[in-house]
Amino acid sequence: MDVLIVEDARDQRKLLTAVVRRLGHTVHQAEDGVQALEVLTEHPDISLVVSDWMMPNMDGISLCEAIRDGRFDRYIYFILLTGKTDRDATVKGLSVGADDFLRKPVDYQELEARLKSGARVISLEQRLEQKNEQLSKTLATVESDLESAAKTQESLLAPPAVIQGVGFDWRFQPSQILGGDMFGYHALDDEHVMFYQLDVAGHGIPSALFSFTLNNLLMDVDANTSMLRKQITEPPYYKVRPSEDVVASLNQRFQTTAETMLYFTMIYGVIHSPTGKVRMTHAGHPETLWIRPSDGELHPVKDTGVPVGMMPGMNWNYSELTLKKGDRLFMYSDGITECENPQGEQYGDERLHCALYDGRHLPMKQMVEGVWSELGAWRDCKAFDDDVTCLVLEYQGG
Amino acid sequence: MGFGSRQEAGKTVVEIDEPRLDASLATPFRDYIFDLIGQGQKELVVDLSKVEFMDSSGLGAMVAALKQMGGSGAIELANPQKAVHDLFDLTCMDKIFTIHSKVNDALVSLPKSH
Numbered sequence: 477m478d479v480l481i482v483e484d485a486r487d488q489r490k491l492l493t494a495v496v497r498r499l500g501h502t503v504h505q506a507e508d509g510v511q512a513l514e515v516l517t518e519h520p521d522i523s524l525v526v527s528d529w530m531m532p533n534m535d536g537i538s539l540c541e542a543i544r545d546g547r548f549d550r551y552i553y554f555i556l557l558t559g560k561t562d563r564d565a566t567v568k569g570l571s572v573g574a575d576d577f578l579r580k581p582v583d584y585q586e587l588e589a590r591l592k593s594g595a596r597v598i599s600l601e602q603r604l605e606q607k608n609e610q611l612s613k614t615l616a617t618v619e620s621d622l623e624s625a626a627k628t629q630e631s632l633l634a635p636p637a638v639i640q641g642v643g644f645d646w647r648f649q650p651s652q653i654l655g656g657d658m659f660g661y662h663a664l665d666d667e668h669v670m671f672y673q674l675d676v677a678g679h680g681i682p683s684a685l686f687s688f689t690l691n692n693l694l695m696d697v698d699a700n701t702s703m704l705r706k707q708i709t710e711p712p713y714y715k716v717r718p719s720e721d722v723v724a725s726l727n728q729r730f731q732t733t734a735e736t737m738l739y740f741t742m743i744y745g746v747i748h749s750p751t752g753k754v755r756m757t758h759a760g761h762p763e764t765l766w767i768r769p770s771d772g773e774l775h776p777v778k779d780t781g782v783p784v785g786m787m788p789g790m791n792w793n794y795s796e797l798t799l800k801k802g803d804r805l806f807m808y809s810d811g812i813t814e815c816e817n818p819q820g821e822q823y824g825d826e827r828l829h830c831a832l833y834d835g836r837h838l839p840m841k842q843m844v845e846g847v848w849s850e851l852g853a854w855r856d857c858k859a860f861d862d863d864v865t866c867l868v869l870e871y872q873g874g
Numbered sequence: 875m876g877f878g879s880r881q882e883a884g885k886t887v888v889e890i891d892e893p894r895l896d897a898s899l900a901t902p903f904r905d906y907i908f909d910l911i912g913q914g915q916k917e918l919v920v921d922l923s924k925v926e927f928m929d930s931s932g933l934g935a936m937v938a939a940l941k942q943m944g945g946s947g948a949i950e951l952a953n954p955q956k957a958v959h960d961l962f963d964l965t966c967m968d969k970i971f972t973i974h975s976k977v978n979d980a981l982v983s984l985p986k987s988h
Contacts, residue, residue, distance in 0.1 A: 787937075
């Protein structure tokens with residue numbers, strides 16, 4: 477161990493140096509506090525200081541204070557030399573952060589024992605520091621991994637688009653960096669467009685990874701592998717699978733286990749673009765709101781079914797509706813209605829309905845923006861407790 | 875605060891003394907139920923009367939308990955408050971669990987078989 481002896485009396489210093497050296501330590505010397513700080517800066521291996529109290533320029537108390545003010549990035553164990561019956565010295569020394577005390581004249585056996593106990597504390601401190609360093613490194617890796625996963629998630633989200641006269645727009649805000657909400661839309665053939673929204677239970681990494689898998693499956697447009705089409709023997713050799721079938725087959729494929737508790741709620745729907753006919757299925761997901769500017773009404777679309785992955789062999793219902801030009805479907809995750817304001821009150825269905833009603837004649841993008849900014853004002857702080865998603869489609873005529 | 879249980883009419887009534895059964899309590903709750911199942915309790919009635927809010931994680935814990943039971947027993951839910959009842963409606967939990975408005979109703983009923 478590297479030890480620094482700080483003592484203005486030359487003889488005392490030499491004597492202490494000799495004794496500590498004989499105990500097998502490397503010894504550095506300083507005449508006062510100012511010099512001690514210089515030596516400590518030059519020799520980063522010094523981890524223990526034995527210092528006299530009364531010294532010119534800078535005394536032992538000021539030296540201890542200086543060491544404790546955070547200028548060194550290592551822990552330095554501090555032993556203060558005090559007078560024989562100096563109770564005040566002990567109190568003052570402790571208050572500035574001295575670790576131990578040694579009475580003058582120094583008993584060398586006691587000195588050895590105090591150095592040993594110092595060495596124990598230092599080695600504990602060092603191990604703690606190593607652990608801390610490891611933890612910081614690991615945390616940095618995890619954080620950067622999370623960030624790149626979040627970027628992957630962002631890249632999976634379909635950009636707002638118009639497909640076969642069906643406009644799509646959305647807003648999405650994950651609760652942590654990663655969310656379990658996911659959605660998408662794409663053409664199944666020349667006259668069918670699919671759309672989905674899902675919310676995996678829980679949030680964070682397991683939910684997000686599961687939502688990636690589901691997205692890959694649902695966004696697969698390859699005619700041979702897509703689970704959204706059924707192959708048949710007559711031309712055109714496929715049929716668009718009904719929404720309730722798609723949900724049921726997802727349920728057969730992804731059953732939660734007692735350990736993972738992963739299941740999801742979802743909406744899956746297909747719109748026949750020439751006619752505006754929609755067939756859709758809700759699996760434990762909040763109802764879709766059908767906005768009809770023609771009669772100025774909001775119609776809830778619900779065909780409630782259980783969430784996907786809870787129980788094998790379940791069946792789902794479906795809703796059928798025909799959209800007219802300008803009609804919209806607003807789909808959302810429960811993060812919207814369950815969003816709490818600082819007083820703990822939920823945003824709720826009624827406020828959402830009002831916001832949509834108010835925006836029914838505005839262009840789709842502005843209507844969504846209106847809901848989103850109202851929700852942000854309701855929450856009144858940046859982070860959300862749950863993932864928050866809304867997906868809107870507008871039938872612009874076939 | 876926390877979870878407790880008592881024997882009544884040959885069933886195990888599980889009490890949740892928590893206002894929110896959400897992500898932070900889903901795993902402890904699941905473990906608590908798994909312990910009961912591990913001790914051989916096969917007829918569980920979960921008393922939800924004190925739960926003001928349950929989220930998808932809380933629901934996940936209930937389903938996990940059901941899966942752990944593996945068809946050799948039953949879990950019934952009783953006395954949900956309005957918000958929890960709404961969640962059960964939205965997710966059609968009556969297709970998966972038997973839901974009673976009172977604990978006593980569960981104690982006189984026969985378990986639902988799957």
